Amino acid sequence: MTAMRRGRGRLAVMAALLSGVLALSACSGGDGEDDGNAPQGGGGQTEADEAAEDANTSEAVISISPEDTAENVGINSDVQVSVEKGTLDEVVMTASETGTEVTGTLSEDETSWAPDIQLERATQYEVTVEASDSEGRAAHESATFTTVSPENSFIGYFTPEDGSTVGVGMPISLNFDTSIANQAEIEEAVEITTSSGQEVVGHWFSDTRLDFRPETYWEANTQVDVELNWDGVEGAPGIYGVQDRSFSFEVGRSQVSTVNAETYEMNVVRDGETIKTIPITAGSDETPTYNGQMVISEKHEETRMNGATVGFTDDDGEGEYDIPDVPHAMRLSTSGTFIHGNYWGGDAFGNYNTSHGCVGLADAQGANDPSTDGAWFYENSIIGDVVIVVNSDDETISPDNGLNGWNMDWSEWTAGSALS
Secondary structure (H helix, E strand, O other): OHHHOOOOOOOOOOOOOOOOOOEEEEOOOOOOOOOOOOOOOOOOOOOOHHHHHHHOOOOOEEEOOOOOOOEEEOOOOOOOEEEEEEEEEEEEEEEOOOEEOOOOOOOOOOOEEEEOOOOOOOOEEEEEEEEEEOOOEEEEEEEEEEEOHHEEEEEEEEOOOOOOEEEEOOOOOEEEOOOOOOOHHHHHHHEEEOOOOOOEEEEEOOOOOEEEEOOOOOOOOOEEEEEEOOOOEEEEOEEEOOOEEEEEEEEOOOOEEEEEEOOOEEEEEEEEEEEEEEEOOOOOOOOOOEEEEEEEEEEEEEEEEEOOOOEEOOOOEEEOEEEEEEEEEEEEOOOOOOEEEEEEOOOOOOOOOEEEEOOEEEEOOOOOOOOHHHHHHHHOOOOEEEEEEEEEOEEEEOOOOOHHHOOHHHHHHHHHOOOO
């Protein structure tokens, strides 16, 4: 409902006050003295007036939380309206500047009300309430307050998406829009439940990034439920969380593919069985591919790749390559490592390494030939699948370069928890 308004037949209590002065017909003594029976003064409230006022005063007591003029109010569950010794007849909550009404829900017993939606940050709201007691006598209350500003709050962005199905390597990655100083409190407010029963531990890569993972890859077909209970939790001095939400995802089949840069091939293993061996080309001697366990974090049927965006430029500052239509590209690192289709590689696949650090698979321009290795691997991969590169001349990829925390052993991982 846009606002809570409830029609009700009220018992109208009318008090008719009869007042007068009794005039006595008597002979005057002619001396002008008061006989003591005339009314004295007319300005005060009589007992009858007070009784009438009491009879019309509602017993209903309205409470609005937060209090009037409150600031830095939370945007999730801080607003509550309730009444004692009565029922709520009307609750109207609006944004002061725009007049937009906030929808809300009245309890079954009509004694409490709360907004249905998350409020906006840095916004002033007005709440007006009318209630009545058992005799139908009306009571009124109002309050104005301002929600927490972006400067005094933090938001956490999460991966993977709610309701998604992911590969066994997918971590839970939380990235904050401001630095978190009270890391233990924020980490403790994250609740993770897994159907596999695997222990899940957090690791702070920085004061704005917290990832969670089990000791080994997720078991296939695991259901993972995550609750972010940050609403009102202080992340840093004067900076409070405004989220109180949950999300879940499902781990699908297990697929781990191993790229051997020395033999120029990739073995694709699904649920413990090799389902395909694919010839590849990896990074050249000058620009080798990272070693290590990498997780697919993005998929693009076609994308542009320009060397200038990852530091490969010529003497004129132009990109050493600029390919507008790279087919079947899947990201493996933040720094620009992909496994992707390649229609310009000639006979490199299975024979030699020629890329700028990516892993290339034979493909067709236009990404429209499903018979190619690039198309097959793209169609048979999901976000969160693992690609392991071995026998390359480069170093092991940094655990925080992409979703690649698997390149850190368990003891080092758990040491990065603020709850250790």
